[in-house]
Structures are given as structure tokens and as C-alpha cells.
Amino acid sequence: MTASTEPRKVRADARQNLDALLTAARTVFAHSGVDAPAREIATEAGVGVGTLYRHFPNRAELVAAVFTTEIDATAAAAAELLESHPPKEALDLWITRFTRFVATKQGLSAALRSGDPAFDALPALLIGKLGPALTALLDAAAATGDIREDVDPLELLQAVGDLSHRAPSPDGSPNPMVRLLLDGLRTR
Template sequence: MTSQPSVLRADARRNRERILEAAVHAFSEKGADVPFDTIAKAAGVGSATLYRHFPTREALVEAAYRNELARVCDSAAGLLADNPPDRALRLWMDRFIDYLAAKHGMADALRAAVASGADPFAETLDKLRATLGTLLDAGADAGLLRSDIDPFDVGLSLSGVALITSAPAQRERAGRLLDLLLDGLRYGAAGPA
């Protein structure tokens, strides 16, 4: 993993974000071997800027993957602030399914990174478990969701939905399956607090 200074200048931070967005898109659309120059051009930066932030392909893949996961997980707080907890969870589920679709598109790049010794998944489970735990606890505290749910079980369920509905044409079916999952999470809840 490439370590970044704790505080980047604003322009460097913007460049890094643009590079990560371009990388996710490029790896998803063109595969693991997309040239760095293509990513740099799409991000609107020079190759030297890209290499300064990410000296290896594995470092870029790992950072892009973790950045996408962080975006999804970080969105939970805003969703909870703006919605009832059960609705926030359902909206977050949609974001997670979309994230997994992007991850699926990056599969070759992730496999290549892992083969070279990188571990882009090192923090994934803990981050997901914590985010799902926050959403589920808020729902249980409000009496809208059951209180006996293991966040890891929900994560596995979401992964299963993503696996069987990975084609873009299946996105509507994924939504219906997420609705069923949420209904199961509501079953037996205490009722609105």
C-alpha cells in the first residue's frame, strides 16, 4: 500500500482523487493492463503526477479499490442523517451493490495486485462490518429493524445478491432482492420507538 502524507495540498488531493476515479473507470472498462498514460490522460494529469502518487500498478489498484469502499462506507452517516434508519440502510444497500459491480469490473486488476503480493482486501471486512453495524444498530434503536442481526450475515447476503445480479440488465432484480432482504431485517422488530 502506498502511504500518503497525512495532509496533501488541495491541488495534490484533487489530482489524487481524479486519478483514483479514472483508474476505477479504466480498470472496470478496459481491464488490468490499461496503460498508466491512459489513466493519467483521463484524470487530466501527467504521467509523472500519477507515478508520484502511485509508483506501481498494484499501489494504484489497491488505492482505487479502498477509495471506492471508503466512499460507500462513509455515505452511511449522511444517509442516516437524512432518512429513517431502515430507509438509510436500503439506500446504502443500493450503493454497496453498485460498488460491488465496480469491484467486479476491476476483478482482473485486483487479482493481478493480489498475485504481486498486495492485499487490497486487508481492511475491507472490518470497515464493512462497522458500517453495517452502525446502520443496523440505528434501525434496531428506532424499533424499525431486528436487534439480533449479525452485520457480517447482512454483508454476505449483499454479496450474494451482487453475485447473482452482476450484469447491468439485472440491476432491477437486485433492487427487488434488496427489498426482500430489508423486509426480513424488519420482521420481528420492536416497532417504531
């Protein structure tokens, strides 16, 4: 019953172009930020813009596709950190990691905050994948009484993203304002 809607395979060149686009996007984003013109990405991939838009409904979806892997990895790290560290420490470490992720991606933070509907896919992606991860961390840290319990994970996630536009210190610690926020989380 599963083959009723599969008259043909995906064309090989289509799949190749899709890969080329993802690779090109990764390169261009790293070099020029996520605001890079669609044409630039298409050119780098050696295809026309039309091809880009057949594979992705809009630029935001392309951005989302490029970062999905890393976002998944970040989400997965939450569970690992929880196993190897005390809750509050795991939370701090994970936030630091998240901070680094956002700061590393040129313009990602700006895109997140821009409010531009063109980037709607990004918040949805982050919320969907990282929301549960952060919720687990917050719950664990709240259970030990280290932090307050009235914190909305999504708001915190958004806030940390908002504060992460400045590059983190070379030593890998989050920027001072994120640290302040984490301090505010503690029970007094």
C-alpha cells in the same frame, strides 16, 4: 525528533508515475474490469511493469488504492443517511448505494468472491472501512425494532457484495435478491 529518517525527498518523477498509474488503472478497470493484466495498466500509464510493482506490492493493492476514495465516500454516506432518514430507510438506501458501487465496478464483485489470495487486500479494505458504517446503520434500525438484532454486519456486507454482481435496475433500486435479503431482515 521527526526528521531522523528522512535523508531525501521522494523523487518527483516517482510521484508522477504513481499518479499516472492510479489514473491509468482507473481507466483500464472501468474499461476492462479489475482483472485487466498488469501490463495493460503499466502500458496505459506509460511506464514499465517494474514501476507498477515498486509502487504496489501486487495488483490487489493497486485495485484497493483505486477504490479507496469511493469506498471512503460510501462509508461517509452512512452517517449522512442516518441523519436525514429513519433508521431502516437509511439502511435500505445505504445498501442500495453499496450495491450500485459494487455492480458498477466491472469484476469487483467477482474479485471479492474469487477467494483468490491475490485479492485479499480487497475484503480487508471493505471490512475495515464499511464494516463500522454498516454496524451503525444496523444498530440504529435494530434500536427502533424494525429489524432483527442477530445480524452480523460483516456477514451481511459480504452477502450483499455477493449478490451484487448483476447490474442494478436502471431506476437505481437494488436487484431483487438483495431486496429479498433486506426483507428477511425485518422483524415479523
